[in-house]
Amino acid sequence: MRRFFLKLFLLAAVLVLGAGAAGLWWVNQPLKLPAPAVDLSVEPGTTPRGIAQAISDAGVGAPAPLLYGWFRFSGQARQIRAGSYELERGVTPRLLLNMLVRGEEATRSVVLVEGWNFRQVRAALAKADQLKPETVGRTDEEVMALLGKPGLHPEGRFFPDTYTYSKGSTDVALLQRAMRAMDKRLDAAWAARASSLPLKTPDEALILASIVEKETGKANDRAEIAAVFVNRLRAGMPLQTDPSVIYGLGTRFDGNLHKKDLQTDTPWNTYLRGGLPPTPISMPGKAALLAAVQPAQSSSLYFVSRGDGSSQFSNSLDEHNRAVNRYQRGGDPSQRSGQ
Known part of the structure; x- marks a missing residue:
């Protein structure tokens, strides 16, 4: 009798070891997927058993009870996070559980x-x-x-x-x-603004930054371009910036800025209206925001494109006109910025 029980025990041990080995083999084998990628949505509050069922329902080639058993055996069943996941070919039960526990959403x-x-x-x-x-x-x-x-x-x-x-x-x-x-x-840019800046509110800084963003061809010129517009605001001069005129034209802009466009009144026509336009004209980045509130120390009132993205700055209208003759010979109106 004792020998019988010993044999029975050994058989049970072999079966347990065999099942364990099979389980270790299975958790490292790629799951069968019905497509190269399978979407899986785990809603908040879903139980581990419900998650296993959702995976099986998505067409993954694994029975829900087997997946649930793996979740329980791992000790991480309650750590699975809600979210939207994407299962790709090659994913194993082990990798799948790691993805769900870490919340590695698609x-x-x-x-x-x-x-x-x-x-x-x-x-x-x-x-x-x-x-x-x-x-x-x-x-x-x-x-x-x-x-x-x-x-x-x-x-x-x-x-x-x-x-x-x-x-x-x-x-x-x-x-x-x-x-x-x-x-x-x-908020961060406004808190770091220079003293005596002719801007009353953060919104005005945002408007100016949006113009600087559109006018800057090369990053090194950004603070100097901001200085031109700040100097013009201080002097009561019109900003005369083409991008704001173009913005005001909206879908009427045909890709070229014409003389009639400069004479078309809109709230954003800075040739016809003084001060800042009523709203920003674009999304400024961090550098443009900082340039607007920390302009270069400069007396420049004009700038013109050199044709390579950089700008030539001038302190007087005569100087500016000479720069225009030099860099815009041929009369391209799209490079009129800063007149």
Whole structure:
């Protein structure tokens, strides 16, 4: 009898060891997927058993009880995080659990470029992969209301950067992040502003920074360009900046700035109206924000493009006219900036 029980014990031990070995083999084998990539959504509050079932329901070649058993055996079943995941071919049960425990969600990214206007921002978000389009079909005013800023003009209110997001995120959520980022950058720039700056509010700094962003061809000129506009504001001179005129024309701008465009009155025509335009004209980056509040120490009142992206600065109109003759021989009106 004792020998019988010994044999029975040995058999049980072999079975247990065999099952353990099979389990160790299984957790390191690639799972069968119905496609090169499978989307998996784990909703907050889902139980480990429910997560295992969701994985099986997504077409992954593993029975839900087996997955659930693996989660329990690992001791990490309660550490699985909610989120949107993407399972790719080659993923094993071990790698899958690590992904879920670490919260390694499937992410995408969209780039908001310095100098873009809000129309360009909305176009980029509409094309962004796996980003839910909650703003599509809404006016700019309606979008700002969704963002909790009713009545605020959207231009320049979003910080240009690369934004990553989980699959299934909304464009509203991304815009909220970009808006908070701009608020933070603007507050920091305003706190670091130079003394005697002829700007009364952070919004005025944002407007000036948006112009500097559009006018700068080379980074080394940015602070000097800001100085030209600051000096003009101090002197009561019109800013006469082409990008603001172009912004005011909107979709009427045909790619070339004509004399009639300079004579077309809009709130953003800085040839016909004094002071800053009523709103920003683009999204300024960090460098443009800092240049607007910390302009170069300069007496320049004019600048003209040299044709290579850099600018030639002048203190007087005569000096500026000579620079125009030198660098713009041929009369290209698109390089009239800073006259």
